[in-house]
Amino acid sequence: MMRRLGWFMVMALLVHTGHAWAQSARSVNDTVLDTPLTAMEQAQPVPVDDLPEVMARQRALLQGEREAVLVVYESQKKLCWQKFAVNPCLNDARRQRRQALHPLKEQELSLNAQERLWRTEQRNVRLQNKAPEPKDPS
Incomplete structure (x- = not known):
């Protein structure tokens, strides 16, 4: 009876995957990060100089959520x-893990794309500053 109750508790947790894992990830990240990224900070535009720190914090949040899923x-x-019936149970567990990790992977890919754009912009700025100024013909 206790095994069945434990299994139902895990299943209930998996039903509420987004909320439960986000909550546990927040608690993990609160211990890892001194100042966790809030929803308000995510909605506001980030100054270019602060972008690497914000990206690092977002990566840490994603890592915390991933750890909670695992x-x-x-x-x-x-x-x-x-x-x-071990194998069907393991297959279901793997399927649920993949479903929970998929949005995290999408967020990570989006973050990687943002970082690539930022690095390209920074490289272009450095190259513009390095380029010689055109000489005035007059």
Whole structure:
């Protein structure tokens, strides 16, 4: 009975994946980061000089969320090994892990694209500052 109750608790947690993992990721990140990125900071435009720090904080948030997903997966995997039908349970656990990690991967890819754009802009600025000024014919 306790195993079944534990399994239902894990399943309830997985049903509320976005909220539960985001909450646990926030608690993990609050210990990792001194000042976690708030929703208000995410909505406001970021000065160009602060962009690397903001990107690093967003990466840390994504890493915390990923770790929370993997903690749930590991606990679910342990519960699967106590069941008679282990393989279907493990397959479901892997499927749920992939579904939970997919949005995080999308956010990470978006963040990588933003970082590439920023680095390209910074390189172009450095090249413009380095280029010789055109001589005045008069």
